[in-house]
Amino acid sequence: MPDTATPIPTRWVGPIRVRGNAVSGEVEVPLATYETPLWPSVGRGARVSRLVEDGITVTVVDERMARSILLVAPDAATAYAASLDIQGRIGELQGLVSTQSRFAKLIEVRDEIVGNLLYLRLEFTTGDASGHNMVTQAADLILDHLLAADPRLSYGSVSGNFCTDKKVSAVNGLLGRGKNVVAEILIPADLVAKQLRTTAARVVELNTRKNLVGGIAAGSLRSANAHYANMLLAFYLATGQDAANIVEGSQGITYAEARGEDLYFSCTLPNLIVGTVGNGKDLPVVEDAMVRLGCREDREPGANARRLAALVAASVLCGELSLMAAQTNPGELMAAHLRLERRRQDAGSVA
Amino acid sequence: MPDTATPIPTRWVGPIRVRGNAVSGEVEVPLATYETPLWPSVGRGARVSRLVEDGITVTVVDERMARSILLVAPDAATAYAASLDIQGRIGELQGLVSTQSRFAKLIEVRDEIVGNLLYLRLEFTTGDASGHNMVTQAADLILDHLLAADPRLSYGSVSGNFCTDKKVSAVNGLLGRGKNVVAEILIPADLVAKQLRTTAARVVELNTRKNLVGGIAAGSLRSANAHYANMLLAFYLATGQDAANIVEGSQGITYAEARGEDLYFSCTLPNLIVGTVGNGKDLPVVEDAMVRLGCREDREPGANARRLAALVAASVLCGELSLMAAQTNPGELMAAHLRLERRRQDAGSVA
Amino acid sequence: MPDTATPIPTRWVGPIRVRGNAVSGEVEVPLATYETPLWPSVGRGARVSRLVEDGITVTVVDERMARSILLVAPDAATAYAASLDIQGRIGELQGLVSTQSRFAKLIEVRDEIVGNLLYLRLEFTTGDASGHNMVTQAADLILDHLLAADPRLSYGSVSGNFCTDKKVSAVNGLLGRGKNVVAEILIPADLVAKQLRTTAARVVELNTRKNLVGGIAAGSLRSANAHYANMLLAFYLATGQDAANIVEGSQGITYAEARGEDLYFSCTLPNLIVGTVGNGKDLPVVEDAMVRLGCREDREPGANARRLAALVAASVLCGELSLMAAQTNPGELMAAHLRLERRRQDAGSVA
Amino acid sequence: MPDTATPIPTRWVGPIRVRGNAVSGEVEVPLATYETPLWPSVGRGARVSRLVEDGITVTVVDERMARSILLVAPDAATAYAASLDIQGRIGELQGLVSTQSRFAKLIEVRDEIVGNLLYLRLEFTTGDASGHNMVTQAADLILDHLLAADPRLSYGSVSGNFCTDKKVSAVNGLLGRGKNVVAEILIPADLVAKQLRTTAARVVELNTRKNLVGGIAAGSLRSANAHYANMLLAFYLATGQDAANIVEGSQGITYAEARGEDLYFSCTLPNLIVGTVGNGKDLPVVEDAMVRLGCREDREPGANARRLAALVAASVLCGELSLMAAQTNPGELMAAHLRLERRRQDAGSVA
Secondary structure: OOOEEEEEEEEEEEEEEEEEOOOOEEEEEEEEOOOOOHHHHHHHHHHHHHHOOOOEEEEEEEEEEEEEEEEEOOOHHHHHHHHHHHHOOHHHHHHHHHHHOOOOEEEEEEEEEEOOEEEEEEEEEOOOEOOHHHHHHHHHHHHHHHHHHOOOOEEEEOOOOOOOOOOOOOHHHHHOOEEEEEEEEEEOHHHHHHHHOOOHHHHHHHHHHHHHHHHHHOOOOOOEOOOHHHHHHHHHHHOOOOHHHHHHHOOOEEEEEEEOOEEEEEEEEEEEOOOOEOOOOOOHHHHHHHHHOOOOOOOOOOHHHHHHHHHHHHHHHHHHHHHHHHHOOOOHHHHHHHHHOOOOOOOOOOO | OOOEEEEEEEEEEEEEEEEEOOOOEEEEEEEEOOOOOHHHHHHHHHHHHHHOOOOEEEEEEEEEEEEEEEEEOOOHHHHHHHHHHHHOOHHHHHHHHHHHOOOOEEEEEEEEEEOOEEEEEEEEEOOOEOOHHHHHHHHHHHHHHHHHHOOOOEEEEOOOOOOOOOOOOOHHHHHOOEEEEEEEEEEOHHHHHHHHOOOHHHHHHHHHHHHHHHHHHOOOOOOEOOOHHHHHHHHHHHOOOOHHHHHHHOOOEEEEEEEOOEEEEEEEEEEEOOOOEOOOOOOHHHHHHHHHOOOOOOOOOOHHHHHHHHHHHHHHHHHHHHHHHHHOOOOHHHHHHHHHOOOOOOOOOOO | OOOEEEEEEEEEEEEEEEEEOOOOEEEEEEEEOOOOOHHHHHHHHHHHHHHOOOOEEEEEEEEEEEEEEEEEOOOHHHHHHHHHHHHOOHHHHHHHHHHHOOOOEEEEEEEEEEOOEEEEEEEEEOOOEOOHHHHHHHHHHHHHHHHHHOOOOEEEEOOOOOOOOOOOOOHHHHHOOEEEEEEEEEEOHHHHHHHHOOOHHHHHHHHHHHHHHHHHHOOOOOOEOOOHHHHHHHHHHHOOOOHHHHHHHOOOEEEEEEEOOEEEEEEEEEEEOOOOEOOOOOOHHHHHHHHHOOOOOOOOOOHHHHHHHHHHHHHHHHHHHHHHHHHOOOOHHHHHHHHHOOOOOOOOOOO | OOOEEEEEEEEEEEEEEEEEOOOOEEEEEEEEOOOOOHHHHHHHHHHHHHHOOOOEEEEEEEEEEEEEEEEEOOOHHHHHHHHHHHHOOHHHHHHHHHHHOOOOEEEEEEEEEEOOEEEEEEEEEOOOEOOHHHHHHHHHHHHHHHHHHOOOOEEEEOOOOOOOOOOOOOHHHHHOOEEEEEEEEEEOHHHHHHHHOOOHHHHHHHHHHHHHHHHHHOOOOOOEOOOHHHHHHHHHHHOOOOHHHHHHHOOOEEEEEEEOOEEEEEEEEEEEOOOOEOOOOOOHHHHHHHHHOOOOOOOOOOHHHHHHHHHHHHHHHHHHHHHHHHHOOOOHHHHHHHHHOOOOOOOOOOO
């Protein structure tokens, strides 16, 4: 039992106009954060979305959850032979998983051999759950099964960091973990000028110099954006997600193009690890949030979670667009911050 | 004004026995998290710390906060000349900063030239604040000053992502941002056996195979640990920190050695961005937490924040040690989770 | 026509005793290098291999060559639809490739969507050629075909850097490019002592502290070794390979274990891009080298190239083992260098 | 003694028109490579340079060579104390180095503490040598000195991979190793059209989509270019460099801007490890190359090496510009390759 609760200031922002293969309509989103300038920032992006006929389009490109087990062989030759053998028994492993869970479905097993170490990355769909625990249980079962079946292999770890959870890596972006989502919008020139006080060319130029080149110079890894982590944290906390997953969630790419004077602006988020059921979702405030977000509807397994991921991505785009526009204008950002934060000593961050 | 608050379940865990150049004593720590198995996990590490005479030793190695501005020159030759010129005027810039803030002190300016783009990384100490806003204000001032002084330069961005805030990178670890802290403990063999149900050799082996080799195989970047992000998130939320900074905070290294049968276990966290004053710190629950943590004492500027960072690092070590020990034992982890989470569908994550 | 030739000093070293799924026997290897201390270094490893009954075991785990094309869609939704469509037409694309080349076989198409950009990573086997040009021709053909078939797509680039060739990345290691090879050896304690003047424990400790932890601290990416690049360069030059591929080739992992007092030592090289036919292979000296290496035998397509890759990996292990052993002994390395390089001002590198 | 020599086909290309803080004039450059399409590719860039009044401007921004030693302390607190102590004795260490070498000058010592491990990165200038061996000798001397002076420290390694040599990392780019050089050119619109058969807008767009976004998606690390490694390898081989250093040398950034219809194009190469004296430079063909390159003049120590680095960077720009221009045109690249390589089975690579 908790001793107490830490109340994170929360506001519903929007609505955001959004459509795509997982959501359609105008939806308000909850943001729990100590960094309250985030609310008007996302709010400005949401206003832009409502002024564009099609709003923000969100495409869910992939979904899976992974856990890597680590098996130890006497040598690489044996590890390789064992891996080939296991690849031939995927059906057997899928059957095994299905005996344990209605929702977890094993979709792929990838191997990575380093010396005599055999990392098996087990990839699942997990219905509407983010799936951390579901895949850990399944991995545990598979691990026992494989160890029992092959005396050449011994236990390394139930988690070999080739998963990888809540840690910076390239593996999640390249092999997939969580929902892979792209949010995008095409903003007419007059809205860019009036609502964002900038031009398409200036946003594109800033994105190239700051997010792309600046990020590369900083030694970033599959990450080129201004502040995805801010929106992710706030949304995740308000909806009972395991917010430590913003570590990999923040590894996404902002890409913009000037199309004539109009602005094409996109946020690609390959690692949104979110769910509508499971741990953290039973708190009343979270339950209310899910209902209000339209994520408690009677849909096929996984559809509510995809809707949630789409709304997360749309929220990220709103906040990213607003900050990027602000940073094209010298002085605007700090002036806005000072206005909002007048009484604070250290008012938070602008990324 | 917030519409509401999201109450994050919170428990005080410990006390942790800790000493070092920023803290000494036995201190309980607050953890706000939806992943409640974290509490007994950190609690087990804390118990171990109390059973070791010296407890956990924490060394604060460095502290600074950075903001990078982006200036645009016509070409690299000009950018280089401008940078040399600026390096010769650090004293002038330091004076400028001191007119604005009592606490922000400019300690270093680093340049990075890419083509005609000049990224200046301004590094400050910021007293007891984490310093996000303080350095942004200072950067804004310096930016205006440099642009006024040198007509060859034009505005690029108040933040060029060479800072870099809440984003995965190598720059923060290598050049420093936040508190650079090492927590370590030397655990006698009998405690390793009785409290952690493992051996030093097995912990070292797992660390090598999972955190080091597994992390490398996963394409990690300056990151080799099991689940720092979990402890960081919980501690940051409970103490009003900007928890999006767990993105870079989680980029740390677990290193262990077997010393005979005893276990040397360390967590190196180069990027703890925390403060005891500033944004998020004015909530009553946060104020109470600061008092209880001993971070509201009358010390020289920065000392309370260093104490806080040391306690964060000690908490990370407790949770990391406990999980690593558990993963040396097949099945232990899942059994513990299931016991704690029996009624949940998806019980969270074990990293 | 060349104006001249740059003669790189070359020596045949060994023989190396080697076995595995692509080679078996004792084979001398050619090393072309300005860094002549490399010869005795690899030579020492080769001597160890001959003193171990099974020698070095080399396992070829995977082989493929990739080229990524870049298609541009109006938006992500269209890019995603196009990608799904293409995935359904792999058979058609395979047929197309087979009309152009006897050896190139399309085995997989992977997509990566960033905003409206669609990167397609085309993966092939290429017989005994390294395959650079073969896959570029095939990619060109496929690109034309896809653009003709789908008016929603436009040309981005024949190479979108998601391949990626001769550049540092995580994608090649995780998705595969070139031969993925593990070389390993189990060295009895007495040989470790007598031939390498060290112990298994000291080699393991050094590997952990230098290659693993040191590499992580340095911000390495999927790379943890002492000096793979040296052996790769020398072998590649002597056998007519495109030696710029040492960039990704050098991203490999050294992993060692103490098994009692014996030393298990392995080198995992996921990206060996080598061939026995094609560009650079028609020079007489290269032809001679191929014959002497046993890579001009009448085997199934690809077998000669796999043999070559196995010999490369074995050579890398020899040099890595020798240098690692030397670095366990303070002063040994520099003394050896000075002895070998007495008359030189700047004698090369020890990594 | 070598058994033989591997003759790498070599051609002098250019001249390149170049100016800057290390070179000025028109200079031909030698390229030793099996990938002979490289010659006309660099040649085209050189022709463009001669048609622009100012040619290519090259700025050498920094130079240093590093070697990291690894010291082991009982704990981090001791490592930190030792490091502080060493920082206070830089003058003493500089004096020590000067007793050994006329050319090696210690300019900075940086520490990195991971647990109880203390990595000291010793940074030097090394005159006209690339400095591998010079810094290894100096590091050896300093290591002995420090171990003798402080009984709390023990030997870890003469090279702790925090240097880092011939390996992928972020540390070299961020802290500096080798010459940090920017090459740039401003090409009038008519030359872009006539000589490169493209437009500034198309080159910029391709650079963004391929080198920047494509590279980020591929999980690159401080690397965004098309094929730096090709030019580096060819130039390094022809001038007796340790060409394994193309691994880090290839980690550079191509950045382009459209200035009206004109094209600004730049290549930033932070890690050019080259020298005009030392190992590999005593071969007659290399000596001739140095003379012809104007790198055997009587200049202050270091000036010939900086000139060489500037010429390397200019050559990289020529090849990069040519390939990037070609890739803006569907089909041009393969057509050019096929024309050049008609009789070859596998003609090399286009990056």
